[in-house]
Amino acid sequence: MLYTNLKHIETAADHQKFISENENVMICCGRMGPMCIPVYGIMEDIEDQYAHVKFADMEFDNPESHVIRNVPEVRGFMGIPFTMYYKNGKLVKATSSIQSKAQVTAILESEFAEAN
Amino acid sequence: MESNNHYNAIVIGGGPAGLTAGIYLSRARIRTLILSEGTIGGQMILTHEIANYPGVESVSGYQLSMIMRNQAKKFGCDIKANIQLDTLKLDGEVKEVILSDGARFTADAIILSPGGRSRTLGAPGEETLKGKGISYCATCDGDFFTDKEIMVVGGGNSALEEAVSLTKYASKVTVVHQFDHFQAFEYAIEEARSNPKISFMMETTITAFHGNEKLEGVEITDFKNGYKQNYPIDGVFIFIGYVANTEFLEGKVELNIWKEILVDTDMQTNIKGVFAAGDSIAKRYRQVTTAVADGTIAALAASKYIHELHKTIQHA
Numbered sequence: 001m002l003y004t005n006l007k008h009i010e011t012a013a014d015h016q017k018f019i020s021e022n023e024n025v026m027i028c029c030g031r032m033g034p035m036c037i038p039v040y041g042i043m044e045d046i047e048d049q050y051a052h053v054k055f056a057d058m059e060f061d062n063p064e065s066h067v068i069r070n071v072p073e074v075r076g077f078m079g080i081p082f083t084m085y086y087k088n089g090k091l092v093k094a095t096s097s098i099q100s101k102a103q104v105t106a107i108l109e110s111e112f113a114e115a116n
Numbered sequence: 117m118e119s120n121n122h123y124n125a126i127v128i129g130g131g132p133a134g135l136t137a138g139i140y141l142s143r144a145r146i147r148t149l150i151l152s153e154g155t156i157g158g159q160m161i162l163t164h165e166i167a168n169y170p171g172v173e174s175v176s177g178y179q180l181s182m183i184m185r186n187q188a189k190k191f192g193c194d195i196k197a198n199i200q201l202d203t204l205k206l207d208g209e210v211k212e213v214i215l216s217d218g219a220r221f222t223a224d225a226i227i228l229s230p231g232g233r234s235r236t237l238g239a240p241g242e243e244t245l246k247g248k249g250i251s252y253c254a255t256c257d258g259d260f261f262t263d264k265e266i267m268v269v270g271g272g273n274s275a276l277e278e279a280v281s282l283t284k285y286a287s288k289v290t291v292v293h294q295f296d297h298f299q300a301f302e303y304a305i306e307e308a309r310s311n312p313k314i315s316f317m318m319e320t321t322i323t324a325f326h327g328n329e330k331l332e333g334v335e336i337t338d339f340k341n342g343y344k345q346n347y348p349i350d351g352v353f354i355f356i357g358y359v360a361n362t363e364f365l366e367g368k369v370e371l372n373i374w375k376e377i378l379v380d381t382d383m384q385t386n387i388k389g390v391f392a393a394g395d396s397i398a399k400r401y402r403q404v405t406t407a408v409a410d411g412t413i414a415a416l417a418a419s420k421y422i423h424e425l426h427k428t429i430q431h432a
Contacts, residue, residue, distance in 0.1 A: 003178070033256045034162035037178055041155035045198040076330035078260040078351060079247030097247025097257075101198045 003032060004040040006047075007056040012067045015058065019086040022054040024112040026104075029058045029068040030081025035098040036060075039081055042101045046108075053112050085111050122222045123149045123194075124422050125415075126213055128204075129229030129361075130197060131158020132404045133394025135184040136411030137227045137418070142191035144419050149194045149221060151213065156197045157181025158231040159358070159395065160404055164255055169404055180404070206368050206390050209425065224425055225418040228365065228377060228385070229394040229411065232358040232402075237269065239335075241325030249331020249351050254278040257353075258285045264350035267292050267334065269322060275355040276304040282353065283313040290349075292317045294339065322352065360396040372398050383414035389425070391418050 002008060009015050009027065019025050028043060030036030043055045058065050060080055068074070071091060074082050079097035085107055086092065092111050095103070125141050127134045130152030141148040155161060163177035172180070189195060200216035211226045234252050236242055242250060251257040258281065266286045268279040271293035277300075279289050291308065296318050298305050308314050317336065323344065324335035333348045362375045370378045370386040376398040383391045393410035395402045 031256070032176070032178060033164070033253065034177070035253050035256045037157075037161050038155040042198050076248050078249050078330065079251050079253075079257045095247070097251070101200070 002030075002040070002057050002059050004057055005044050006040060007054075009056050009058040010062065010064065012064045015064070015067045018054065018056060020089045023088055024053040025056070025084075025086040026053055026108070027056045027058055027068065027084045027086070028081045029065050029084065030060050033080065035079065036081040038098055039083060039104070042099070042104050046101070046105065050108055050112070052114055053108060087111060121220060122210075123147045124223065125149075125225045125227060125418055126151060126211065126221060126223040127227045127229060128152075128201070128213070129158065129231055129394065129396070130154070130156040130185075130195065131229060131231045131394055131407060132160050132180075132184065133231070133407040133411035133414070134158070134227070134229035135181070135188050136408045137229065137393060137415040138188035138193040138195070139184065139191060140412055140415035141419060142188060142193035144415075145192075146419055146422060147192075149196070149223070150188065151199050151201070151215075151221075152195070152197045153199060153201065153230070153361075154197070156185045156195065159233075160407075162253070163404075166404060177404075201364055204364060204368060206387050209389070211389065224422045225389045225391065227383075227411075227414045227418055228369070228390065228392040228396065229407075229414075230361040230364075230396050232360050232395040234354070235356045235359050237322055237354060237356065239322055239324050241327070245325050245327055245331045248329065249327060249349075250325060251351065251353050252355070254282050254353055257351075258282050261286050261351045263287050266290075266351035266353065267322070267349055268353045268355065269293070270355035270357070271295060271298040271300065272355065272357060273300045273304050276300045276308040278353060278355055279314055280304075280307050280311055283311055286313070286351070289314045290317055291315070292320055292322060292336065294321050295319065325352070358395065358402070362396050374398070381413075382417040383410060384417060389418075389421055391421075 073094045077096035083095045124146040125148045127137045127150045138150045160177040202216045203214035205212040211223045213221045262285045265288045267290045269292045319339045322334045323337040326333040337344050360376045377392040379392050391414040393414040394407040
């Protein structure tokens with residue numbers, strides 16, 4: 001159980017539905033640990049500011065999170081959380097371990113830039 | 117001075133020192149804003165279990181952070197997390213803080229509690245291979261290294277205790293330490309030395325990390341003879357202490373050679389109306405309990421300062 005204020009994704013089916021129904025998605029897959037909590041905190045803080053992006057978390061130890069843990073893009077990742085960015089259902093960026101707000105927002109700005 | 121953006125006190129930092137200051141100030145009906153560049157809780161959230169916080173048998177750092185945050189909010193404290201400071205003016209009666217998004221706040225008093233962060237080696241490849249073989253948290257990432265060979269950098273309690281805990285997963289753990297002796301307590305040294313999976317490389321350090329998609333090896337420099345040698349390795353855990361988050365204060369308040377803030381017994385810095393508390397001040401022991409104590413003293417001293425400042429203004 002992740003004690004965050006983010007939307008929780010519990011199953012692989014929910015994950016597929018969430019990324020296919022929303023254009024821009026950021027999902028943080030982790031535990032309630034020191035490298036993960038700061039990323040959840042950043043996501044909670046910027047959720048309103050990035051209204052065109054949907055934010056969610058998924059528990060790393062949930063067997064259903066194989067949809068994140070087993071994709072080729074995370075081969076070589078050896079630190080939680082695995083943070084995934086999807087556009088129109090496709091994975092466009094993934095990061096491993098703790099990230100700063102500047103690193104997260106830089107990805108959001110580049111991958112999910114809003115048309116003027 | 118009356119304005120929505122004017123506070124009696126602004127606390128910079130949202131760890132246990134800053135949150136405690138926020139609780140005390142807000143409870144005293146002093147309008148207070150906490151600004152935190154990171155997540156609320158500071159380094160406290162790095163702790164999975166706190167078992168020596170008086171009055172609480174066992175609690176996670178995250179839970180304790182949330183309790184303190186909610187306490188501060190309950191008393192009316194405003195809190196903004198994950199902000200970025202742009203400008204800080206500490207001189208004069210009215211202190212000024214401007215954030216990177218242009219938001220401007222003023223205050224009668226400032227409490228600095230920016231805390232610290234894990235020290236990094238700063239070696240080439242460290243940033244790009246973080247999370248891809250380089251880690252700063254054994255409990256988070258240890259299981260990625262099951263049956264693999266890893267190194268632990270450091271010679272303090274954290275390094276040696278985590279080296280021992282990582283032997284649950286790794287096939288071999290090599291402790292890399294820059295000195296010829298450890299700074300850890302004797303019990304931690306003995307436990308590490310008696311573990312058959314642990315070996316030691318003394319008077320050495322990692323000077324480069326190699327790998328593309330993941331860490332593949334490191335360059336080790338031997339301080340005794342200056343020789344550099346490459347070693348293949350699957351993972352490196354770094355535990356080489358903490359540094360104060362005070363870069364933004366250089367030239368603004370008095371710091372010591374380790375860039376820690378110098379304060380008196382009232383947590384007053386060399387600038388009138390500017391106080392400091394927590395891990396960023398010059399002191400020997402850094403614990404949640406000592407940070408909470410610092411925050412309390414800073415808040416009480418700041419309250420007195422603000423009260424006297426307002427009396428002076430009324431009488432002027």
